[in-house]
Amino acid sequence: MKNVAIIMGGYSSEYQISLTSGGVVYSNLDKSKYTAYKVHIFKEKWVYVDDSGAEFPINKNDFSVVVSGKTITFDVVFNAIHGTPGEDGLMQAYFELLGIPQTSCDYYQSALTFNKRDLLSVLKPYGIKTATSYYLNWGDVIDADLIIKTVSLPCFVKPNKSGSSFGISKVKTKDELLPAIENAYKEDNEIIIESFLDGVEVSVGVINYKGKVTVLPITEIVSENDFFDYEAKYLGKSKEITPARITDDVHARVSATAKKAYEILKMKGFSRSEFIIVNNEPYMLEMNTVPGLTTESILPQQARQAGISLSELFSNAIDLALN
Numbered sequence: 001m002k003n004v005a006i007i008m009g010g011y012s013s014e015y016q017i018s019l020t021s022g023g024v025v026y027s028n029l030d031k032s033k034y035t036a037y038k039v040h041i042f043k044e045k046w047v048y049v050d051d052s053g054a055e056f057p058i059n060k061n062d063f064s065v066v067v068s069g070k071t072i073t074f075d076v077v078f079n080a081i082h083g084t085p086g087e088d089g090l091m092q093a094y095f096e097l098l099g100i101p102q103t104s105c106d107y108y109q110s111a112l113t114f115n116k117r118d119l120l121s122v123l124k125p126y127g128i129k130t131a132t133s134y135y136l137n138w139g140d141v142i143d144a145d146l147i148i149k150t151v152s153l154p155c156f157v158k159p160n161k162s163g164s165s166f167g168i169s170k171v172k173t174k175d176e177l178l179p180a181i182e183n184a185y186k187e188d189n190e191i192i193i194e195s196f197l198d199g200v201e202v203s204v205g206v207i208n209y210k211g212k213v214t215v216l217p218i219t220e221i222v223s224e225n226d227f228f229d230y231e232a233k234y235l236g237k238s239k240e241i242t243p244a245r246i247t248d249d250v251h252a253r254v255s256a257t258a259k260k261a262y263e264i265l266k267m268k269g270f271s272r273s274e275f276i277i278v279n280n281e282p283y284m285l286e287m288n289t290v291p292g293l294t295t296e297s298i299l300p301q302q303a304r305q306a307g308i309s310l311s312e313l314f315s316n317a318i319d320l321a322l323n
Helices: 015-028 090-098 107-114 116-126 144-151 174-185 230-234 248-264 298-305 310-322
Strands: 002-009 034-041 046-049 055-059 064-067 070-072 076-079 133-137 155-159 169-171 190-195 200-209 212-215 219-223 238-241 270-278 281-288
Touching: 002 015, 002 310, 015 034, 015 310, 076 090, 076 310, 090 107, 107 116, 107 281, 116 133, 116 190, 116 248, 116 281, 133 144, 144 155, 144 174, 144 190, 155 174, 169 174, 174 190, 200 248, 200 298, 200 310, 212 248, 219 298, 248 270, 248 281, 270 298, 298 310
Parallel strands: 002 034, 002 076
Antiparallel strands: 034 046, 046 055, 055 064, 064 070, 133 190, 155 169, 155 190, 200 212, 200 219, 200 270, 219 238, 270 281
């Protein structure tokens, strides 16, 4: 039996969603193959939490834990932390230093994909299309006219490094621009402002399944709100249609682009990329390397559609990490 630490929580606004994802992984892991441990990672504490809710501090020197006088070490880590420090490379680098395998991609890929503008800059030379964008760092002079001239209206103002649509605004008038920038700065000290792409939004899961890079069935996102924001993602204000209602030709193009991005970046583990399809061409918005794993999350929906159960999905991730 392999000891699996499922890390969840994290230091960002997404910690609550991460705890849910981690709980789903815990309840769906094959108990005949693995002994699973829920490990909560917060700024103020790293603890193993048993089924009664009792907490045991993790020794950060070797990522072990003492329970009833016995030291427990872990064969592998299942990463279910969305946002920092699980999706930006910090935990990946820590585990690499300790020599403990983990289920997500390596630290460089995590750091790169977590930074939306750096990711898109790396993929652009490979012919992957993106929205027109304008970058701001905290303290930069804000020239509203130049921003609007560059990206046009409406546009999206996003924190460069955050998930679950926290801090994102759709800006329709010049007057809305400054408040939107202030809102994004609450989440991050770097901002990306992108032109509005009018098209069909799709989410594409790409995983390594049994040693083969596999594109899962594509999900179409239809938001009741102005865009796929937090409410649309988590409070039922959207329809997620899997498989997406797109032509075979468009399906082939989006799949090929998502797979190409995964391979160019030498990705491992799960990834979920978002695209907007404009005139049959996919434009990439971002890539998530620790996508939501709740039963209602997009990637598990896609796996189900492909005939892969949650138990198989999670076992596969652990087996690949161990091998």
